[in-house]
Amino acid sequence: MRSFKFSKALQKSRSVIKIGFAFSITISALACSQTQVRTPILQATETITVDAISNEKAWQLAQWRPVDQLLLGENLEAEDFTGRYKLLWDTAALYMLLEITDDVLIDTHPDPLIKYWDDDCVEIFVDEDGSGGNHQFTYNAFAYHVGLDRNVSDMGPTLRSTDSTVQTYNEHIQSQWTRSPQTQVITWELKISLFDDTFLPGTAAKPTKLSKNKEIGFMLAYCDADKVLNGESTREHFIGSFPIEGINGNKDLGYIDASVFEPMILK
Numbered sequence: 001m002r003s004f005k006f007s008k009a010l011q012k013s014r015s016v017i018k019i020g021f022a023f024s025i026t027i028s029a030l031a032c033s034q035t036q037v038r039t040p041i042l043q044a045t046e047t048i049t050v051d052a053i054s055n056e057k058a059w060q061l062a063q064w065r066p067v068d069q070l071l072l073g074e075n076l077e078a079e080d081f082t083g084r085y086k087l088l089w090d091t092a093a094l095y096m097l098l099e100i101t102d103d104v105l106i107d108t109h110p111d112p113l114i115k116y117w118d119d120d121c122v123e124i125f126v127d128e129d130g131s132g133g134n135h136q137f138t139y140n141a142f143a144y145h146v147g148l149d150r151n152v153s154d155m156g157p158t159l160r161s162t163d164s165t166v167q168t169y170n171e172h173i174q175s176q177w178t179r180s181p182q183t184q185v186i187t188w189e190l191k192i193s194l195f196d197d198t199f200l201p202g203t204a205a206k207p208t209k210l211s212k213n214k215e216i217g218f219m220l221a222y223c224d225a226d227k228v229l230n231g232e233s234t235r236e237h238f239i240g241s242f243p244i245e246g247i248n249g250n251k252d253l254g255y256i257d258a259s260v261f262e263p264m265i266l267k
Contacts, residue, residue, distance in 0.1 A: 038215060038263040039264045041267060043267065044095060048189075051189060054189055059086060068083070070237065071240045073238060080224070081224050081237060091211065092207070095191055096220070098188040101186070104226045108231065108233045118233055120233075124142075124190070124192060125261050127140070128194045130264075136255060143255040146175055152175075153166060172193050172207075174190065175189065194207055217261030224239065242261065
């Protein structure tokens with residue numbers, strides 16, 4: 001695991017956050033999520049091998065769900081990006097199968113601690129107990145960014161709420177992806193271990209053992225970078241799996257507030 005690194009500039013480049021604003025969206029979004037029906041996740045009937053091949057029969061039983069909510073950007077065309085995903089679970093972890101078409105793959109930030117959201121990457125939002133609430137500087141929930149190099153990045157807590165700490169969480173997510181030379185479809189397969197809010201980096205923290213009827217919060221998104229300027233890519237579109245109403249037009253709330261995640265239940 002990489003050591004903590006503090007970066008005020010990093011945080012400012014992502015968004016200018018007002019703490020009062022974050023808490024206000026938490027209250028309203030949580031009230032909304034409590035009234036929603038929880039989406040079921042099927043239990044895997046066999047061992048899932050994370051190899052991006054998805055030849056297990058268990059995947060045939062899971063339902064495809066779209067990744068089609070434009071959270072940032074404009075004028076998203078189907079030729080630029082389309083996506084769909086499936087979820088399964090066993091006692092050890094969640095498993096995700098993701099199929100996307102993306103006409104341009106870009107990764108210009110080799111350091112997974114710097115501007116990782118401005119490369120093409122999969123973003124996985126997980127709230128282990130489905131409690132919702134602010135998580136930007138805590139482990140109440142996670143917003144994992146899985147890069148093309150399979151490094152896993154997210155913010156963490158600091159002594160001061162105005163700073164951010166970014167580090168890798170590669171032990172939390174195992175992934176593999178392939179791209180078909182015939183169809184250009186990119187297939188991701190991921191094993192996602194869930195950690196509760198007592199998680200501390202650098203300790204012998206163990207993932208939660210999953211069981212039937214456990215409630216969680218989950219959302220998937222894709223950071224789509226299509227252009228490079230002065231040697232660096234920037235995120236052009238941000239496409240999610242779950243609709244977010246947004247505040248004053250801002251729908252990029254998942255990395256702040258777990259209450260906007262989709263309520264799900266293990267079945």
